[in-house]
Amino acid sequence: xxxxxxxxxxxxxxxxxxxxxxxxxxxxxxxxxxxxxxxxxxxxxxxxxxxxxxxxxxxxxxxxxxxxxxxxxxxxxxxxxxxxxxxxxxxxxxxxxxxxxxxxxxxxxxxxxxxxxxxxxxxxxxxxxxxxxxxxxxxxxxxxxxxxxxxxxxxxxxxxxxxxxxxxxxxxxxxxxxxxxxxxxxxxxxxxxxxxxxxxxxxxxxxxxxxxxxxxxxxxxxxxxxxxxxxxxxxxxxxxxxxxxxxxxxxxxxxxxxxxxxxxxxxxxxxxxxxxxxxxxxxxxxxxxxxxxxxxxxxxxxxxxxxxxxxxxx
Amino acid sequence: xxxxxxxxxxxxxxxxxxxxxxxxxxxxxxxxxxxxxxxxxxxxxxxxxxxxxxxxxxxxxxxxxxxxxxxxxxxxxxxxxxxxxxxxxxxxxxxxxxxxxxxxxxxxxxxxxxxxxxxxxxxxxxxxxxxxxxxxxxxxxxxxxxxxxxxxxxxxxxxxxxxxxxxxxxxxxxxxxxxxxxxxxxxxxxxxxxxxxxxxxxxxxxxxxxxxxxxxxxxxxxxxxxxxxxxxxxxxxxxxxxxxxxxxxxxxxxxxxxxxxx
Ligand SMILES: Nc1ncnc2c1ncn2[C@@H]1O[C@H](COP(=O)(O)OP(=O)(O)O)[C@@H](O)[C@H]1O
Ligand SMILES: [Mg+2]
Numbered sequence: 001x002x003x004x005x006x007x008x009x010x011x012x013x014x015x016x017x018x019x020x021x022x023x024x025x026x027x028x029x030x031x032x033x034x035x036x037x038x039x040x041x042x043x044x045x046x047x048x049x050x051x052x053x054x055x056x057x058x059x060x061x062x063x064x065x066x067x068x069x070x071x072x073x074x075x076x077x078x079x080x081x082x083x084x085x086x087x088x089x090x091x092x093x094x095x096x097x098x099x100x101x102x103x104x105x106x107x108x109x110x111x112x113x114x115x116x117x118x119x120x121x122x123x124x125x126x127x128x129x130x131x132x133x134x135x136x137x138x139x140x141x142x143x144x145x146x147x148x149x150x151x152x153x154x155x156x157x158x159x160x161x162x163x164x165x166x167x168x169x170x171x172x173x174x175x176x177x178x179x180x181x182x183x184x185x186x187x188x189x190x191x192x193x194x195x196x197x198x199x200x201x202x203x204x205x206x207x208x209x210x211x212x213x214x215x216x217x218x219x220x221x222x223x224x225x226x227x228x229x230x231x232x233x234x235x236x237x238x239x240x241x242x243x244x245x246x247x248x249x250x251x252x253x254x255x256x257x258x259x260x261x262x263x264x265x266x267x268x269x270x271x272x273x274x275x276x277x278x279x280x281x282x283x284x285x286x287x288x289x290x291x292x293x294x295x296x297x298x299x300x301x302x303x304x305x306x307x308x309x310x311x312x313x314x
Numbered sequence: 315x316x317x318x319x320x321x322x323x324x325x326x327x328x329x330x331x332x333x334x335x336x337x338x339x340x341x342x343x344x345x346x347x348x349x350x351x352x353x354x355x356x357x358x359x360x361x362x363x364x365x366x367x368x369x370x371x372x373x374x375x376x377x378x379x380x381x382x383x384x385x386x387x388x389x390x391x392x393x394x395x396x397x398x399x400x401x402x403x404x405x406x407x408x409x410x411x412x413x414x415x416x417x418x419x420x421x422x423x424x425x426x427x428x429x430x431x432x433x434x435x436x437x438x439x440x441x442x443x444x445x446x447x448x449x450x451x452x453x454x455x456x457x458x459x460x461x462x463x464x465x466x467x468x469x470x471x472x473x474x475x476x477x478x479x480x481x482x483x484x485x486x487x488x489x490x491x492x493x494x495x496x497x498x499x500x501x502x503x504x505x506x507x508x509x510x511x512x513x514x515x516x517x518x519x520x521x522x523x524x525x526x527x528x529x530x531x532x533x534x535x536x537x538x539x540x541x542x543x544x545x546x547x548x549x550x551x552x553x554x555x556x557x558x559x560x561x562x563x564x565x566x567x568x569x570x571x572x573x574x575x576x
Contacts, residue, residue: 082413
């Protein structure tokens, strides 16, 4: 549904987004995780057609975000960092306006407005002026605005920032409820947020992608379990049987390299155990050539130092 | 077209929930009402004097009070607009930029042209709503008018004011599109309009060639012929071009906001 290919955005000399590529499948919730200034907003603005990329391409539902911007804009809902609200309008009038400019056909407008209010629990506030709503409600109006035209793709830039814990919980549930029908990208600098809402995560730092993985894998990696990457020359079955003798390993993924007798593997160990030395000696004593061994995920730690790893009331 | 209409409707409804439109229109009507009665009474007084003088001298009195009233009155409106229009235009883009709603408009399937035209038509409608009630003054005068009310001058005069106002609105909203602060936009617009006014005063007496050029460029100069009851094509073309230029520049500003390739 979303394909980002070697995207670059420069502001003068500085590169806010530096060669990032990723894909999002239909119905998926992708978390865009990174500290402030990582380039999350810039990437989202490129996807929504608000900013042009310096180089690279992005496609949404098969349409190029630059060349076919209008087609893309019909198919996306976008909640910028600050919800784009008109304080002097009522919730209903505002959503009706947004539905009109998003090109919803006249006969569908009231139904779509109704539906977006229902999904965001705003129905009983429909006649209220937006400026009288609390922050949490304003954020809901922002989300309602992003889904009122029933877009294929919903892009949410830090949707829970500035909310209190209860409101955060509500908004997260709301977002989860939207998945399936919509493909969603949400950005955040809070780790537990992606754990709770996203299927997959792109970790971005200083404009570059630091990791892409499923949320489960990433959190496992982060919550202790060490991962070791190896490359070995020799028979894959022998390697596996030798490794299985090592205590403390919880997962062994081995893959033969095509066209050679090389095997690459990713090995995960229990929390807090660095088993690189044990693995190395096991492989070598098993009569296999150990070509490479390294702990992965270490560089992620640096990034996570900057991320908020704990929930705190904003 | 649908996009233009959506923008237009939202703008129109937003004017009447904020106090600013009411204040500007109310102020405009009070001031114009005051000037109308003032001009009328001064001119009536003068025409009496002229009549008396004429009787003593034996020459026929010739003073067309209604025409003079209309001429002077539309002149007052034109000047007043320079001061009031900045208040109507200052927020039109600046406020959207500040609130972040501009980002929403620009990521919606709307063209920049639809946004610019929708907003301009809304401002123009607001202006007509502001102007229309002042026609009542002329209607009152027509009941007592002697010689008969020269309606032609009223219509051409108001056409001139309408065109002049359209230019000021286009210019003011262009300035508003350049900043995120409506106060800054308002002040700059006001200063620019003031300069136009000063320029106009200084070229009125000019005779040199450069003076003539400035005279042509002075937007208030073009207004004069309308007040004489004449629809001057050159002036109409001048005003319409000025509006188009203002809208074009606004359009460019919005485009550059999106495609700000740095
Ligand atoms: N309009 C701009 N001009 C210059 N630099 C910018 C602009 N917008 C963002 N940046 C820079 O680009 C980088 C990424 O910003 P942003 O995408 O907003 O990060 P995030 O949303 O992840 O916090 C930052 O270093 C920021 O200073
Ligand atoms: Mg951001």
